[in-house]
Amino acid sequence: MGKDAAQEGAIESHLQEQRRFPPSAAFAQRAAVDPAQETRLRRRAAEEPDAFWAEVAGQLQWDRPFRRVREGTFPDARWFADGTLNAAVNCVDRHLQGPRRNKAAILWEGEDGSRATLTYLQLHEQVSRAANVLRERGVDAGDRVVLYLPLIPEAVVAMLACARIGAIHSVVFGGFSATALRERIADAGAVAVITADGGYRRGGVVPLKANVDVALSEGCPSVRDVLVVRRTGAPLSLVEGRDRWWHEALAEVPRTCQPVSRNAEDPLFILYTSGTTGRPKGIVHCTGGYLAWVAATTAWVFDLRDDDTYWCTADIGWITGHSYVVYGPLALGATVLLYEGAPDFPDRDRVWGLVARHQVTVLYTAPTAIRAFMKWGPAHPARHDRSSLRLLGTVGEPINPEAWSWYHSVIGNGRCPIVDTWWQTETGGILISPLPGVTTTVPGSATTPLPGISTAIVDSAGRDVQQGEGGLLVITQPWPSLARGIWGDRERFLQTYFSRIRGVYLTGDGARIDAEGYHWVMGRVDDVINVSGHRLGTAEIESALVAHPSVAEAAVVGTPHELTGEAVAAFVTLKADVEVPDRDALLQELSDQVVHQIGALARPCEIHLTEGLPKTRSGKIMRRLLRDLAAGRQVQGDTSTLEDRAVLERLREQEERPGSD
Numbered sequence: 001m002g003k004d005a006a007q008e009g010a011i012e013s014h015l016q017e018q019r020r021f022p023p024s025a026a027f028a029q030r031a032a033v034d035p036a037q038e039t040r041l042r043r044r045a046a047e048e049p050d051a052f053w054a055e056v057a058g059q060l061q062w063d064r065p066f067r068r069v070r071e072g073t074f075p076d077a078r079w080f081a082d083g084t085l086n087a088a089v090n091c092v093d094r095h096l097q098g099p100r101r102n103k104a105a106i107l108w109e110g111e112d113g114s115r116a117t118l119t120y121l122q123l124h125e126q127v128s129r130a131a132n133v134l135r136e137r138g139v140d141a142g143d144r145v146v147l148y149l150p151l152i153p154e155a156v157v158a159m160l161a162c163a164r165i166g167a168i169h170s171v172v173f174g175g176f177s178a179t180a181l182r183e184r185i186a187d188a189g190a191v192a193v194i195t196a197d198g199g200y201r202r203g204g205v206v207p208l209k210a211n212v213d214v215a216l217s218e219g220c221p222s223v224r225d226v227l228v229v230r231r232t233g234a235p236l237s238l239v240e241g242r243d244r245w246w247h248e249a250l251a252e253v254p255r256t257c258q259p260v261s262r263n264a265e266d267p268l269f270i271l272y273t274s275g276t277t278g279r280p281k282g283i284v285h286c287t288g289g290y291l292a293w294v295a296a297t298t299a300w301v302f303d304l305r306d307d308d309t310y311w312c313t314a315d316i317g318w319i320t321g322h323s324y325v326v327y328g329p330l331a332l333g334a335t336v337l338l339y340e341g342a343p344d345f346p347d348r349d350r351v352w353g354l355v356a357r358h359q360v361t362v363l364y365t366a367p368t369a370i371r372a373f374m375k376w377g378p379a380h381p382a383r384h385d386r387s388s389l390r391l392l393g394t395v396g397e398p399i400n401p402e403a404w405s406w407y408h409s410v411i412g413n414g415r416c417p418i419v420d421t422w423w424q425t426e427t428g429g430i431l432i433s434p435l436p437g438v439t440t441t442v443p444g445s446a447t448t449p450l451p452g453i454s455t456a457i458v459d460s461a462g463r464d465v466q467q468g469e470g471g472l473l474v475i476t477q478p479w480p481s482l483a484r485g486i487w488g489d490r491e492r493f494l495q496t497y498f499s500r501i502r503g504v505y506l507t508g509d510g511a512r513i514d515a516e517g518y519h520w521v522m523g524r525v526d527d528v529i530n531v532s533g534h535r536l537g538t539a540e541i542e543s544a545l546v547a548h549p550s551v552a553e554a555a556v557v558g559t560p561h562e563l564t565g566e567a568v569a570a571f572v573t574l575k576a577d578v579e580v581p582d583r584d585a586l587l588q589e590l591s592d593q594v595v596h597q598i599g600a601l602a603r604p605c606e607i608h609l610t611e612g613l614p615k616t617r618s619g620k621i622m623r624r625l626l627r628d629l630a631a632g633r634q635v636q637g638d639t640s641t642l643e644d645r646a647v648l649e650r651l652r653e654q655e656e657r658p659g660s661d
C-alpha cells in the first residue's frame, strides 16, 4: 500500500465511529414517531408526496384550506399557495379552546432573577394589544418591523403581533452593534422598530435603545415609530412623535385584534445572516410552508407532549430561536422556557439551576455551549437535579463525539436520547436528524434526512460521488420551508444556492454519507482544508484534539503552505484545571493524537495554546479570524459580531510574541 493510501485508510478508520445508541424501549413506546409511524411517513413521502405534504400542512389551522400542494420546483417551488392562514392564530388562538387556555406558554427568567409566566390566554391578550398598537400606527400587512430586544417575553409577543397583522418582522440579535442594526433596518426598509431600554448580559446592561438612537440618527428615513419596552429602568430620552413606551401604548388599545388572513406564500419574516463577505443576506421565509414544516419537525424531533417543559437556549435573534423557540413549539401548544442571560452568570451552574427549577424535560442547545460546560467541569451540573430531562438536542455545527458523549453521559446520565439536528437559516427547519424513538444514534452524525427530505453528496460538477466519499451536500427535492429569497436581491439568491449546481439546493456544507446512510457533516466547504490535494474536515481534526484529556475546545483552520498548498493550524484551549509542566511535551502529544486518530496528513504544522477562541455571539468560532492569525496576516473584515473582543487581542499578542508557541 502506498503512503497516500495508508493515510487515507487511517482517515477512514477514524471516521468510522463505532458506538451505537439505539433508542430505549421506554422512550420508543411513548414517542410521537415510533418505528411503525416512521415507516408509514417515509413510504407516503416516497409514494404519494402530495398526500404526505398535505398531511404535514394539514396539522395547521387554515382559514381557507389549500387545494394545491406544490407548484413548480427549485428555485421557485410554491406550497399550499391557494390556502390562507395566520401564524399567530396557529401559535396562540387555536390553543384557547381547550385545556391549553390556562397552560403556561412562556416561562421566563431574566438574568437578574426576575421571573414571569404567560399562559396562552395571557399571551393572546398581549399579542392582540401589541398588534393593535402597530395597526393604529399605520403598520400594514407586508410592512417590515425590526425587533431589537433582549430575550424577554415581549420579544415573542412582538413577533406574533407582527404576524397577526401580516407585518414582516426582522429580528436583529441584541448583541449586534448600532452599525449592524442600521444596515439591517435600511436594507429591510422597516417602518417601525421595537426595542427595550436595555437588556442584561453578564451583569452589565446592553444599551439597546441608545443603539437604536444612533442607528436612526445615521439615516433610516423609513422608520416612523419606535416602541420601547421597559426592562432595566435605565434612564433614556424618548424622541417626541417617534418613540413610545410599550407598556403605555399597549394599555391604551383594545385587548382583541382581528387577525389578517395571509396567503401561504406571503412572507412571515426576514432574518439576516452574515455571509462570508459582503453585506448580510436578508433570508425571507413564507407563512404556510415554513410554519407547517417547523411545527411538524418540532413534533417529530423533539417529541413534544403537553406535559413537557421545553428549553431551546438559542436567542430569538437567530433562526433557531424563530423556528424552535417560537413558531414550532407554540404551534404545538407547548410550554417554552426563555432565559435572558449568559449561561455562566452569576455562576457556571446557571443553566442547571434553571433546568432543576423549571423541571425542563427537553433541552436543545449548541455544541459550543456543551464544550463550555465540559470545560467548566461536571461539578456544576452535579449540584442540580436533572432527572426531569428526557431528551437532549444539539444544533449549529458538527458536534465532536467527545462533546456528544459528555452531553449524553454527564448531562443526560446516559438516559436521554440525543438529537443532533442539521439545518440552516435558509432551510427554515430541521432537515437531517434522528427521530428519538426510532433512530440508532452514532456520536458525531446527524444521522439521516427526515421523512420528505432527499439529500445527495456531489462533486463540484454536480456528479454523485462514490458512497462514503466527501463532497457537497445538496438537497435534491423541494420542501416547504426553504427560504423564498434574499430580501431585495433575487440574483444573489439564485447565485448562492442554485447556480453552481443545477436542479438542487446547494447547502454550502461538505459532508459524506456512510454505508448505512448516515450523514457526516464536515462543516462549511470553506472550513474544509485541502492538504496535498486531500480533503480534511476541520471538524474531524478538532474532534481528535478535543479527545485529548487536557483539551476543552479546539479550532482548526487551513493556512497557506508552500509544499502542501494548505497546512493545518490548530488553536487549542485547555480545561480549567489542567497543569502544563512541560509545554513542548503537551504539544507533541496533541500533534500525535491527531496523527494517531486521522493520519500524518492531518498533523498540525502549528498548535497555539490559547485561553479562548474568538466566537460570534451565536457561539460560532470565527475561523476566518483564526485563518488570518495563522497566516500571519492582519485580521481582515468585520469583527463586529465577535462575542468577546479581548480573546482576539490576547491571540494577537500571543502571535506577536516570538517563540510563544
Ligand code: PRX
Residues within 6 Å of the ligand: 273, 319, 320, 394, 395, 396, 397, 398, 399, 420, 421, 422, 423, 424, 425, 426, 446, 507, 508, 509, 521, 523, 524
Ligand atoms: O454548517 C452547518 C452548520 O451550521 C450551518 C447553518 O448555520 P445557520 O444558518 O447559522 O443556522 C444554524 C442553526 C440551524 C450549516 O450550514 N450546522 C448546523 N447544524 C449542524 C451543522 N453542522 C453540523 N451538524 C449540525 N447539526
